[in-house]
Amino acid sequence: MNLALLNPEIALVVLALFVFALDLVWSNKRGIGYVTIAGLAGVAALVAGQFGLNTTSFSGALIVDNFAVFFNLLFLGAAALVVLAALQYGEQFLHWRGEFYGVLLFATFGMMFMASSGDLIAIYVALETASISLYVLAGFRKHDPASGEAALKYLLLGALASAVLLYGMALLYGLTGSTNLAAIGQQIAGQAGQPVTLLAMTLVICGLGFKVAAVPFQMWAPDVYQGAPTPVTAFLSVASKASGFAVLLRLTTSALGPLQSDWQAIFTALAVVTMTVGNLAAIPQHNIKRLMGYSSIAMAGYLLVGMAALAAGGAPSILLFLAAYTVTNLGAFAAIIAFSNATGSDEIDDYSGLASRSPLLALGFGFCLFSLIGIPPLAGFFGKFYVFAEAVNRGLIWLAVVALLNSAVSVFYYLRVVKVMYLNPARDTSPVNVPPSLAVALAVTAIGVVVVGVGIGPIMDTAVAAAQVLR
Amino acid sequence: MSDPLVTLVFYGIAAVTIVAAIGVVSLRNIYRAALCLVLTFLGVAGVYILLNADFVAVMQVLIYAGAVTTMLLFAIMLTRSPGSPRSNAANRQSGLALFAVLVLVVLLVLALGTAVWPQTAPVAAQSSVDVLAKQLFTTYALPFEIASVLLLAAMVGAIILARED
Numbered sequence: 001m002n003l004a005l006l007n008p009e010i011a012l013v014v015l016a017l018f019v020f021a022l023d024l025v026w027s028n029k030r031g032i033g034y035v036t037i038a039g040l041a042g043v044a045a046l047v048a049g050q051f052g053l054n055t056t057s058f059s060g061a062l063i064v065d066n067f068a069v070f071f072n073l074l075f076l077g078a079a080a081l082v083v084l085a086a087l088q089y090g091e092q093f094l095h096w097r098g099e100f101y102g103v104l105l106f107a108t109f110g111m112m113f114m115a116s117s118g119d120l121i122a123i124y125v126a127l128e129t130a131s132i133s134l135y136v137l138a139g140f141r142k143h144d145p146a147s148g149e150a151a152l153k154y155l156l157l158g159a160l161a162s163a164v165l166l167y168g169m170a171l172l173y174g175l176t177g178s179t180n181l182a183a184i185g186q187q188i189a190g191q192a193g194q195p196v197t198l199l200a201m202t203l204v205i206c207g208l209g210f211k212v213a214a215v216p217f218q219m220w221a222p223d224v225y226q227g228a229p230t231p232v233t234a235f236l237s238v239a240s241k242a243s244g245f246a247v248l249l250r251l252t253t254s255a256l257g258p259l260q261s262d263w264q265a266i267f268t269a270l271a272v273v274t275m276t277v278g279n280l281a282a283i284p285q286h287n288i289k290r291l292m293g294y295s296s297i298a299m300a301g302y303l304l305v306g307m308a309a310l311a312a313g314g315a316p317s318i319l320l321f322l323a324a325y326t327v328t329n330l331g332a333f334a335a336i337i338a339f340s341n342a343t344g345s346d347e348i349d350d351y352s353g354l355a356s357r358s359p360l361l362a363l364g365f366g367f368c369l370f371s372l373i374g375i376p377p378l379a380g381f382f383g384k385f386y387v388f389a390e391a392v393n394r395g396l397i398w399l400a401v402v403a404l405l406n407s408a409v410s411v412f413y414y415l416r417v418v419k420v421m422y423l424n425p426a427r428d429t430s431p432v433n434v435p436p437s438l439a440v441a442l443a444v445t446a447i448g449v450v451v452v453g454v455g456i457g458p459i460m461d462t463a464v465a466a467a468q469v470l471r
Numbered sequence: 472m473s474d475p476l477v478t479l480v481f482y483g484i485a486a487v488t489i490v491a492a493i494g495v496v497s498l499r500n501i502y503r504a505a506l507c508l509v510l511t512f513l514g515v516a517g518v519y520i521l522l523n524a525d526f527v528a529v530m531q532v533l534i535y536a537g538a539v540t541t542m543l544l545f546a547i548m549l550t551r552s553p554g555s556p557r558s559n560a561a562n563r564q565s566g567l568a569l570f571a572v573l574v575l576v577v578l579l580v581l582a583l584g585t586a587v588w589p590q591t592a593p594v595a596a597q598s599s600v601d602v603l604a605k606q607l608f609t610t611y612a613l614p615f616e617i618a619s620v621l622l623l624a625a626m627v628g629a630i631i632l633a634r635e636d
Contacts, residue, residue: 013620020627058613099631106624113617122614129621136628151632174588187589196586199578 002057005064008046008072009112015039016105023098033087036101040080040108047072054469060180061119068116070319070466071246074326075115078239079108081330081441086231088435089337100140104235107133111239115246118254120169120179123247127165127211130243131158134236138228150227157210157220165207171200172255181255189258201256205266208251211244212300215274222281225293230340233289234333237296238326245303245322249315252307253470260311267308268399275301275406282413288336288346291413292329295372298410299325302387305403309391315467317386320460324383324452328371331445334438335365342432348417353426361434362421364442369414371449374407379452386460481521488514505543512536526600 015036022032047069054065083101110130117123135158139151173179175197176187191197210217225233252263278298285291306318338361339354340346355362371380384407391400434442452459491514494507512535519528607615 059610061611061613099627103624103628103631106620106627109620110617110624117613119611119614121611122617125614125617125621129617129624132621132628133624136624136631139632142632175586177589177591191589194586195582199582 002055005050005053005055005057005062008043008050009109011039011043011046012105012109012112015043016102016109019098019105020102023102029098030087032098032101033083036083036105037080040076040083040105044073044076044080047076056118059119060182061117061122063116063118065116065469066466067246067250067469068112070462071115071242072112074242074323075108075111075239078235078242078326078330079104081334081445082231082235082239084437084441084444085234085330085334085337086229087437089229089231089341100137103133103136107137107235108239111243111246114243115250118181118250120173120181120184120255123250124162124166124169127243127247128162130240131162131211134232134240137232137235138224140232141229144227146227147229148227150224153220154224154228161207161210161217164203164210168200168203168205168207171196172204175200181250184255185257188256192258197259198262201259201263202266204251205248205263205270208244208248209270212241212248212303213297214270214300214304215277215297218274218277218297218300221297222290222293225296226287226290226346230289230333230337230346233292234330234337237292237333238329241296241300241303242322242326245307245318248307249310249318249470252310253315264308264310267304267310268396271301271304271308271399272402273301274298274304275403279406279409279413282410285413286348288348288351288417291348291417292332292336295410295414296329298406299329299372301406302384302403305391305396305399306387308399309387309394309396311394314390314394315470316460316463317383317390319463319466320456321383321387323459323463324371324379324449327445327448327452328368328378328380331442331449332365332368332372334441334445335361335368338434338438338442339365339432341435341438343428348420350427351417351420352424353429354421354432357426357429358432358434360439361432361442364446366418366421367446367449369418371453373411373414377450377453379449382453382456477521481518484514484517484521488518501547502544505540505547508543509536509540512540524599526598526603 018039019032019036022035023029026032050064051066051069053069056063082104086100107130110126110128110133113126114123114130117126135151135155138154139148141147169179172184172188175191175194176184178184178187188197206217210220213221225236228236252260256263275298278294278296278301282291282294282298285294303318303321306314306321310318336346339351343350354365367378371378374381374384376382384403388400388403391397391403488511491507491510495504495511498504498507512531516528516531516536519525519531
């Protein structure tokens with residue numbers, strides 16, 4: 001039992017408590033936000049120091065390896081950018097700032113343990129910590145009925161998904177006599193032929209499928225994405241999804257390794273429907289947050305292609321995709337927040353002529369949308385390229401073709417937003433004022449989108465190092 | 472469960488639990504539905520006792536049948552009039568839900584009915600409290616600690632959402 005391994009997580013909880021306490025005595029809510037960002041940077045430094053450690057502790061419940069470090073840095077980075085974007089999100093939001101930061105940190109805490117737990121019970125408790133914090137965050141705009149509706153829908157469906165996941169976990173425990181992922185992996189091979197083993201695996205995948213918004217467990221996503229405060233939507237779409245995939249990757253490679261052909265079939269089917277439903281449903285949307293909701297479902301579909309192609313050494317492409325997607329989506333949401341702050345609207349039609357009203361905002365948003373489409377040399381292209389290439393390498397050529405066709409469909413609705421911004425005449429010609437913190441967030445992510453794309457080599461090396469521990 | 476009497480008791484408890492659970496979702500008066508929930512919780516506690524999980528059974532009675540339902544009833548009384556006959560909201564999807572539940576039940580019965588569970592050597596009888604306590608502070612120390620943060624997050628969240636601006 002090595003307590004020092006927990007330093008980043010302990011520091012994160014201390015930071016959350018500090019932020020709550022600071023909120024009581026300091027009325028400068030924006031200042032508290034900067035303290036939170038500085039604290040997150042400190043925690044990230046602690047996490048980065050664990051790179052290459054590759055050790056376990058607490059009877060296998062805690063795994064500190066490169067995989068965990070990769071995901072934890074992803075969560076912390078996303079949290080910091082979300083705080084930056086939330087600093088100047090709507091005026092009524094200000095009143096609740098200190099609590100907002102603290103609950104966001106609790107959610108991040110839960111996600112960090114989701115990526116670094118090797119025990120079913122620890123994974124479940126961590127997942128609940130993240131989920132409950134996210135339910136609260138989704139309902140944070142208390143004066144807005146849509147926000148309350150989002151929180152309630154997320155809570156009810158999330159509780160159902162939790163129950164399904166927990167039932168699957170209980171069956172896994174019954175079949176193997178252990179909650180430790182590695183021990184389950186050794187025992188499950190002997191149970192592989194039983195229907196109940198398949199049932200347990202399916203239930204676990206269903207529960208986690210909710211977390212990553214895979215079809216048919218996606219019904220919550222559009223409503224919650226639209227109703228939740230936009231910074232929370234951004235956090236949901238990247239960090240929550242990434243944490244779900246972190247657990248899926250760990251479970252499938254260590255605990256369910258012997259059942260590879262079975263879960264491969266499940267992920268293949270899920271990938272096809274998730275991509276297709278996500279992309280087709282995105283086409284008629286006229287609210288930008290809802291569009292991003294369906295877009296994130298489609299992205300989950302591409303990631304599931306990666307899961308279906310997951311074989312020895314196949315995981316780096318998924319990690320790379322998640323990194324690229326995180327940067328890109330956070331950028332897009334920073335732009336959406338900036339626009340809705342200035343105009344109070346999330347309707348795509350209101351983006352008309354944004355290029356002439358605020359050229360830099362339109363350019364940054366355009367960059368992110370092109371990256372989501374997957375135009376080289378932006379980050380999104382390499383994410384999709386490696387995932388699809390992995391599918392081809394594993395002989396799933398038809399799946400890669402379906403993914404490419406879906407990608408082609410997605411060009412339509414992403415480009416429509418670009419078209420509205422650049423070609424449609426502006427109804428209102430007043431410039432859109434972008435506050436400094438949002439400008440920084442947008443600049444950081446837009447530069448990140450380019451840098452991840454151009455400097456793909458070292459990032460791929462990191463992803464490969466992180467995924468090595470999975471086998 | 473080799474003793475026929477134990478089997479009989481089990482089926483009795485199971486029947487009560489299931490009927491009460493159906494009452495929770497089908498009764499139109501929310502106050503009665505909540506009282507059915509108490510019965511469901513007690514039935515589950517009975518199943519725990521039959522499984523020799525004495526500590527879990529006591530906790531089930533104390534926390535779920537006791538604290539949770541008391542709070543639930545208070546919440547109902549404080550927020551709406553319990554006398555109203557249709558206070559438990561319903562929608563037109565009960566048919567679909569019934570179909571889904573039946574499919575799930577068939578799948579579960581087929582899968583669990585044919586399941587062969589790995590057997591371990593029988594252990595000497597001992598109080599489950601000792602075993603649980605040891606596990607909680609050794610093997611499961613980390614989840615135990617994460618759970619404390621979970622409760623803190625839930626508490627803070629509840630206050631944020633319930634507090635008046």
